[in-house]
C-alpha cells in the first residue's frame with residue numbers, strides 16, 4: 001500500500017499550509033471531487049435507509065458538554081472554551097448532543113420510532129501537533145454521523161441495518177475490513193450509567209454480530225464512556241489498524257438530556273440512542289481509499305472518469321465533442337490534446353483515469369471508439385453512443401468493476 005500523504009500531494013488531492021496550521025488540511029479540486037462524490041453516496045444511501053438529514057452548528061455552550069458528559073470524560077481532547085460576553089462556547093467534540101437537542105425540540109410518539117437523524121458535520125479535536133499528519137490525524141473533522149432514537153426492542157434491527165449500510169459502502173468503495181471488534185467496558189471509572197444497562201447493550205450488540213455471521217472479537221476496556229460499540233477496523237500499509245465505522249448503543253445521553261417519547265400506553269418512555277457511522281470521518285475514509293487503491297479510485301469516485309486522447313490536432317473537434325457528450329451524461333471527462341505531449345506520454349499521464357478513449361483518423365471518420373481501461377485492457381472498437389451508455393451504467397452502478405470480464 002501507499003502513503004496517502006505523499007500520494008495526496010502528488011495527485012493534487014489535498015495539502016496543508018503552515019499559516020493555516022498543522023492538522024488542518026485543505027482539499028484541492030480533485031480531492032474535493034472525491035470527497036463530494038463520497039458524501040453524496042453516503043447521503044443517498046442514508047436517505048434510502050430512512051434517515052433524515054439535518055445541519056447543526058459546530059459550536060455549543062460549555063454547559064451542553066457538561067450535560068452530555070464530554071466535559072468530564074473528554075476534556076483533554078477538546079479545544080479550550082472561548083469566552084463570549086460571560087458565556088463559554090466550545091468547538092464541538094461530537095455531534096451527539098446537538099442531535100439529542102434536535103430530538104428533544106419536538107414531542108415524539110412511539111409511532112415515529114425509530115427516528116433516524118443524520119448529518120455530515122464538523123467536529124474538532126485538539127490533537128497535539130506532534131502526532132498530526134495527512135488526513136488521518138487532524139484537528140478539524142468532517143464526520144459521517146447519525147443517531148437513531150428508538151426503543152430497546154428496536155436496537156437489534158437498527159444495529160443490523162447499520163452494519164448492512166457499512167457492508168454495502170465497503171463493497172462500493174473496495175474496502176476490506178480487517179476485523180469487527182465488539183468493545184465492552186473494562187475495569188475503571190470512566191464508564192457512566194448503570195451496569196445493568198451496559199450488560200443489556202452489550203448483549204444486544206453481541207446478538208447482532210452472532211446472527212450476522214461476521215467474525216468478530218470482543219475487547220474489554222475499549223468502549224466509549226457512554227456505551228458499548230461495534231468497531232469496524234481497517235489497516236494501513238504498515239498494518240496499523242484504525243477504526244473506520246462504528247455502531248454504538250447509548251442509554252446515557254437520553255438520560256442526561258431527559259429524552260422521551262409517548263408510548264402506546266400514553267405514558268412517557270425513555271428512548272435509546274444508537275450512534276452509527278458508515279465511513280467514519282471523511283478525512284480518514286479518503287486517506288484509506290488513497291492508500292488502498294494507490295490513487296486509482298473506483299470509477300464512480302475518480303476525479304476524472306474519462307480522458308479523451310486525440311492522436312493529432314486533426315481529431316481535436318471529435319475529441320471535444322465526445323468529451324462534451326460524456327459531460328452531458330454526468331461523467332467527469334477531459335480532453336488531453338497533443339499540446340500535452342506524445343500519445344504515449346499522455347496515456348502514461350492518465351494512468352489513473354479509469355476510461356481512456358483514443359481518437360485517431362479512423363475513429364474520427366467512423367464514429368467508433370476504442371476504449372482502453374486503466375488496468376491495461378483494450379476493448380474492441382464500438383460505436384461511440386454504445387461506449388457512452390456502457391460507461392455511464394458502470395459508473396452509476398457504483399461498484400469497483402471497470403468492465404465486465
Ligand SMILES: [Zn+2]
Nearest residue numbers: 095096147275
Ligand atoms: Zn453520537
